[in-house]
Amino acid sequence: MEIEAIINQIYPVPEAAVVKLKQVTEEVTLPKGQILFEAGKISRNVYFLKKGIVRSYKFQQDTDVTIWLGREGDTVISLKNYVEDKPAYENIELLEDSILYRISSSDLQGLFNEDIFLANWGRKFAETELIKVEERLIARQFSLASDRYNDLLRDNPDLLQRVQLGYIASYLGVTQVSLSRIRSNIYK
Amino acid sequence: MEIEAIINQIYPVPEAAVVKLKQVTEEVTLPKGQILFEAGKISRNVYFLKKGIVRSYKFQQDTDVTIWLGREGDTVISLKNYVEDKPAYENIELLEDSILYRISSSDLQGLFNEDIFLANWGRKFAETELIKVEERLIARQFSLASDRYNDLLRDNPDLLQRVQLGYIASYLGVTQVSLSRIRSNIYK
């Protein structure tokens, strides 16, 4: 997915704004396993995924919980870095060899303060992500793990192909064993 | 809490921008029980809470789940209305007689497109809310209901005073009965 398409899919902006963004964007190819963000550290970068898949996870109390999965066209940031300039609470790694567009946070910040279209573009990005996360929080409350699995299967079948089940499990909010049970249809 | 303080607490903006916002702001006093947003409907307003308390909730499968609780200084919006101009999925009601600042979405939208400071202010608002929701989602995974209750007790003791426990329960992601058990310290 090309950078221009990614930008306009988040929120359409005039060509001039796209050009400004492209000027500070660098394309990088990185191998599977590469860590983009590390818990406890500050990274001054933002990425867009041209090709590949990415996992954000948190390690706590001996468990590894997947917070988010990203694919082509998604924006990869560590919220604490991006919003508050503070150390990340999560790790973000590449699950496949990937091609990414990289922008430094300070360049992006500079553009936000200088171009109103980009400022509104950044606003839309955060707003859209906000809805997604709120919907996930609500789904945890209203639906069974098996329903959440079936929803994922319906809406994002490719994720299930490309991401190992242990990661999917905690993304859905259950243990791997439990997800395995769900899949084998003990329930339903 | 005065409108100027609310605005600058979200993200500081120049006085000129505050003035623009204030020009389109109206102060309204509304009684307890008043519905600000209704599921399935579009409302073209945004509110800031000067005084009072507010609850956002969703009714589904015979259960009423509290999504969010707001108090003095908080911004009250329906995400689907605000971001996508679509019908709300939640209801939002006043839990106390309240005083609010009201702005029409179209006025706000107009300011976002005209004033870069306000556009970035709107961006910061969404970003900050995004972090809060993501942290709640993560807490659901890592902590027991009793821990989440104790965290709320520590960080927001006033909410527990002002909001009935049935609402608090689903906000924490448990049933009222379960919260009652937690409080009576069967656990811990």
Added chain:
DNA sequence: CAAAAAATTTAACATAGGATAAAAAGTCAT
């Protein structure tokens, strides 16, 4: 202030999903 209504707690029982461990299946390197 008494009656009615609403909110909270308590009790008894049920279950989705967690924990641990072992078996099976799949992947990778030599």
Added chain:
DNA sequence: ATGACTTTTTATCCTATGTTAAATTTTTTG
């Protein structure tokens, strides 16, 4: 291909939390 390692499934047992209903307590209202 063969063995080593990783991932997924299966099995057993267990617990936090759900469900329903009844008993209290608190709040509201005539």
